[in-house]
Amino acid sequence: MLSNYTNKLTGFLLTLSLFTNPAKADWFALNMTEGATAISEEVFNLHMLIFWICVAIGVVVFSVMFYSMFAHTKKKNPVAATFHESTKVEIAWTVIPFLILIAMAVPASKTLTKMYDDTAGDVNIQVTGFQWKWQYRYLEDGVSFFSNLSTDMDEIYNLVPKGENYLQEVDEAVVIPVGKKVRFLITANDVIHSWWVPAFAIKQDAIPGFVNTAWTKVDKVGTYRGKCTELCGKNHGFMPIVVKVVEQDEYDLWVSDKKEAAFKLAELTEKEWTTAELVERGESVYATNCVACHQVNGQGITGIFPALAGSDIVLNDKPRNIEILMEGVQGAAMNSFDYLSEVELASVITYTRQSWGNAEKGDGEIVSPKDIVDYKKPKI
Amino acid sequence: MSAVIENHHDDHHHGPAKGLTRWLYTTNHKDIGTLYLWFSFAMFLIGGAMAMIIRAELFQPGMQIVEPEFYNQMITLHGLIMIFGGVMPAFVGLANWLVPMMIGAPDMALPRMNNLSFWILPFAFFILLSSLFMEGGAPNFGWTFYAPLSTTYAPPSVTFFIFSVHIMGASSIMGAINVIVTIMNMRAPGMDLMKMPLFVWSWLITAYLLIAVMPVLAGAVTMMLMDIHFGTSFFNAAGGGDPVLFQHIFWFFGHPEVYIMILPAFGIVSHIIETFSRKQLFGYSSMVWAMLSIAILSFVVWAHHMFTVGMPLAAELFFMWATMLIAVPTGVKVFNWIATMFRGSITFETPMLFACAFVVLFTLGGFSGLMLAITPADFQYHDTYFVVAHFHYVLVPGAIFSIMAAVYYWIPKWSGNMYDERLGKLHFWLSFIGVNVTFFPQHFIGLAGMPRRYPDYALQFADWNMVSTVGAFLFGISQVFFLFIVIKTVMGGKKATDQVWEGARGLEWTVASPAPYHTFGTPPKVD
Numbered sequence: 036m037l038s039n040y041t042n043k044l045t046g047f048l049l050t051l052s053l054f055t056n057p058a059k060a061d062w063f064a065l066n067m068t069e070g071a072t073a074i075s076e077e078v079f080n081l082h083m084l085i086f087w088i089c090v091a092i093g094v095v096v097f098s099v100m101f102y103s104m105f106a107h108t109k110k111k112n113p114v115a116a117t118f119h120e121s122t123k124v125e126i127a128w129t130v131i132p133f134l135i136l137i138a139m140a141v142p143a144s145k146t147l148t149k150m151y152d153d154t155a156g157d158v159n160i161q162v163t164g165f166q167w168k169w170q171y172r173y174l175e176d177g178v179s180f181f182s183n184l185s186t187d188m189d190e191i192y193n194l195v196p197k198g199e200n201y202l203q204e205v206d207e208a209v210v211i212p213v214g215k216k217v218r219f220l221i222t223a224n225d226v227i228h229s230w231w232v233p234a235f236a237i238k239q240d241a242i243p244g245f246v247n248t249a250w251t252k253v254d255k256v257g258t259y260r261g262k263c264t265e266l267c268g269k270n271h272g273f274m275p276i277v278v279k280v281v282e283q284d285e286y287d288l289w290v291s292d293k294k295e296a297a298f299k300l301a302e303l304t305e306k307e308w309t310t311a312e313l314v315e316r317g318e319s320v321y322a323t324n325c326v327a328c329h330q331v332n333g334q335g336i337t338g339i340f341p342a343l344a345g346s347d348i349v350l351n352d353k354p355r356n357i358e359i360l361m362e363g364v365q366g367a368a369m370n371s372f373d374y375l376s377e378v379e380l381a382s383v384i385t386y387t388r389q390s391w392g393n394a395e396k397g398d399g400e401i402v403s404p405k406d407i408v409d410y411k412k413p414k415i
Numbered sequence: 416m417s418a419v420i421e422n423h424h425d426d427h428h429h430g431p432a433k434g435l436t437r438w439l440y441t442t443n444h445k446d447i448g449t450l451y452l453w454f455s456f457a458m459f460l461i462g463g464a465m466a467m468i469i470r471a472e473l474f475q476p477g478m479q480i481v482e483p484e485f486y487n488q489m490i491t492l493h494g495l496i497m498i499f500g501g502v503m504p505a506f507v508g509l510a511n512w513l514v515p516m517m518i519g520a521p522d523m524a525l526p527r528m529n530n531l532s533f534w535i536l537p538f539a540f541f542i543l544l545s546s547l548f549m550e551g552g553a554p555n556f557g558w559t560f561y562a563p564l565s566t567t568y569a570p571p572s573v574t575f576f577i578f579s580v581h582i583m584g585a586s587s588i589m590g591a592i593n594v595i596v597t598i599m600n601m602r603a604p605g606m607d608l609m610k611m612p613l614f615v616w617s618w619l620i621t622a623y624l625l626i627a628v629m630p631v632l633a634g635a636v637t638m639m640l641m642d643i644h645f646g647t648s649f650f651n652a653a654g655g656g657d658p659v660l661f662q663h664i665f666w667f668f669g670h671p672e673v674y675i676m677i678l679p680a681f682g683i684v685s686h687i688i689e690t691f692s693r694k695q696l697f698g699y700s701s702m703v704w705a706m707l708s709i710a711i712l713s714f715v716v717w718a719h720h721m722f723t724v725g726m727p728l729a730a731e732l733f734f735m736w737a738t739m740l741i742a743v744p745t746g747v748k749v750f751n752w753i754a755t756m757f758r759g760s761i762t763f764e765t766p767m768l769f770a771c772a773f774v775v776l777f778t779l780g781g782f783s784g785l786m787l788a789i790t791p792a793d794f795q796y797h798d799t800y801f802v803v804a805h806f807h808y809v810l811v812p813g814a815i816f817s818i819m820a821a822v823y824y825w826i827p828k829w830s831g832n833m834y835d836e837r838l839g840k841l842h843f844w845l846s847f848i849g850v851n852v853t854f855f856p857q858h859f860i861g862l863a864g865m866p867r868r869y870p871d872y873a874l875q876f877a878d879w880n881m882v883s884t885v886g887a888f889l890f891g892i893s894q895v896f897f898l899f900i901v902i903k904t905v906m907g908g909k910k911a912t913d914q915v916w917e918g919a920r921g922l923e924w925t926v927a928s929p930a931p932y933h934t935f936g937t938p939p940k941v942d
Contacts, residue, residue, distance in 0.1 A: 068864070078792055085792065100775070115694040119696065119697050120697065129743060139739065147791050192477065197477065238794045242659060242724065245659070264723075268564060
C-alpha cells in the first residue's frame, strides 16, 4: 500500500519534469486534421466553411449587442425607446438564416452521399471491437489478428517517462495498401465500440450483432492513429487504432508473412507441450486477454469480475473450465474466447490452473492444445 | 433556511407551521419552491465535486488520482446528478415560486401532489448515490447508459439506478401535471394565454415536453430491467434484439430533455433583459411561437445523436436537415433579446450580467450545435471533447447561468432582502471567467482528436487539458462563494422594496417583499 503511494508520488514528479520539456508542449493542437484522403479533406473544408459562417454571424450579431450594451446604457440613454415589434424585421431574420442554412446543407449533403458508398473494396477487412482491443480479419486472405495497446503500464501510472506515442501505439497495426479502396466491415463482440481514424474521416460504431461499413482510399503512405470513441467500459481509453498504409508490394509481402506465421501456429497445435512451456506461453496470453478483468493476481474485482485464484472450476473442473473459455458465461461480462488459437487457449487455461497456488490446491491438471481440438469436434 | 419566508407580514391569513413538520407536510407553493431550490443547490455542489475529481484526474496525462473504473462512475453520476438533480429541480423550484405569483393564483392547483413530487426526490438520489458503496460500484456506463454496457455488462447496482430513474420520472411527471393544471385553470381574470409572462409560457411548453418524454425514459429503463432480470432480449442481438433500438428510445427522450433544460431559461432571460433594459420585450408573440417550434422540432431530431450508428443515407439526411432547422427559431429568440436591449436604458446589475453572458455564451453553444448537425463533420466531432464543450456551453453558461440570474433577480422578493451587489458582481465575473477557461479549450481538445469519457489521453492534448482543469477549479470555488452570498442574503441585508427593480413588470412585483405566505387570495384583475 505504502509503496503504491510512493510509486504514485515518484510518478507525479516524473510527470512534472515532463512538462518542463518544451518539446512536448502542444498549444497549437487546435483544429481538425485535414487527413490523408480526398473525403477527409472535403470534410475538413466543410468544417471550416461552417466555422467561418458561424464566425461571420457571430461578429454581426454580437457587434449589435455590444454596441447596445455600450451606447444604450441608462447613463447615455435615460429614456428607453418604446418600439417592441416589427413584422418586417422579424420576417427578415427568419428568412435570412433559413437561406444561410440551405447554403450549408447543400455541400454537406453532397459530401455525405459520397461517403455512403458500401460497394466492395479491393481489400475488405472485418473489424471487430472487443473489451478492450480490436480484431482485424482480412476477408480475402484469411489473415486475422488482434491489436492491443502496447503502452507500458508503468508509463500510464507515471513510473517511467511517457513515450512519444503514449496511448496511441499497438502491438500489431492493421496494414493496408496505398491508393486502393479498402472497405471496413465493422462489428463488435461484446458492447458497442466505435472505430475512429481521424485522418480517414471514418468514425463508425461497432455494434454487437450488426455489421456497419466504411471505406477509404488513402493517397499517402504513412502511419495513422485513431481511437475507440464509444464508452465501452473500464479500458475504453486504452484500445487505440494504428493503421499502416504501405506500397502494394510491401503489402503483399506482409500478407504472405502473416500466412506463413498462421501455418506455423497450426503446426504447434500438433506438438507435445510440457507444463512449463504452456505456462510460459499462457502468461502472455493472459496478459493480453484476461488481465484487465481478472487482474494480475487472479483475484478479479469483487462484485464484477470473479477471482480465478482458488476458483473451484479452475482448481478441479477441467471440462467446465474449457467450456467457459469456449462458450462464455450467459448474462455475464465473460464472453466466448473461441477466436483464440488452440495453443493460446490451452496455454492460458493451463497458466491459470498452475498459478497463484492453484496447482497445489486443486488437481493441477494441464490442458493441451489437443484437448481444445477435441472439444471443437462435433459431439454425437 | 426557514428565514426565507418566516419574515412575513402578519396581516395575511395564517403563517407557516413551526419546525421540521412545516417542511415535511407543507403544501405551500413557496415552501415547496424553496425546498426544490435548496435540494438542487445541494445536488449541484455534489455533482460539482464529482466534476472536480474528473478534472483533477485529467490535469495531466497518466493515471494519478483515481482508477478508470471509478472515473467512469464519476462521469456517469456527474451527468445524472447535474441533469436530474441540479438543473431540472431548480427549474421546478422556480416554477413553484413564480408561476402562481405571475398568473395571480393563490397556490399550485394540486398542492398535495406538489408535496409528494418533491419529497420522493431525495430518496431517488439517496438510492443513486448509495450505489457508490455497493459491491461492483456505482453505475459506470455514462449518463446515456447505452445497452448492452448498461445491461449484460453492468455492475449489480444498475437495478438501483433503474429504480431511482423511475422515481425521478414520477416526480417530474407529477410536477409537470401540476404546472399545466395550474396554468390552464388558475390564471387571474383577463390573463389570456397571449398575455402570460414568458416564464409561464416557457414552463407550460416544458411541462408538455416532460409529460411526453419521461414515460419514454421509464419505458427504456424498464426494458433494461427486463433484459437484466427476466430473460428478455430487447437490446441483446444474440436473442433477436437490437442495441441500436435502445439509442433510438433513449434519444427520443433525450433530445426533448435537452429543451426541457433550456426553455425555462429562455423565459427567465426574457424577463431579466426586459427589466434591466427598461423597455418592453421585443417580439413577444414571436418568442412564444419560437418556443413552440423548438419544442415540436425537438421530437424529430433525436437521431442526430446517432449519426455514427450506421443509419441509411436517407435517415442521416433527414435528421441533418431537421436539426439545422432548429437554428431558425433559436436565432429569432437571440435577435429578439438583442432588439429588446437596442435603444433601451440599460443597467448592469448581477442578474443582467448573467443574462447578457447567457445570450453570448448560449449562442456560442448554438453555433457549435449547428456545426455538429452537419453529418459529415459530425463524424469527426462525434464523441470527442468538441461535443463536451458544446453541451457544457448550453448547459452551464446556458441553463445554470439563467438559474443563477433568476436567483439574484427574485431573491429580494423571496427573502425581502437585497443581495450584496458587489459580491454578486464578483461571483458573476469569477463564474464567467471560470466557465470560459474550462470549456473553451475543450473545443480545441476535441477538434485535435481527444474522445470524451477518457480517463487518460495522448500527450498532444496535455496543455489545454491543464488549462481546462484550472478553469474548472476556479468555477467550482466560485459556486461555494455563491452559496455564501445566498445564505448572507437570506439572513439579512438591505430591505427590498415591493417593486425591487425599476423596470420590472409582472404581478409578482405587486405583492409585498418578502412575498407573504399566501398571495392572491383574491385574484387580481389583468387588463
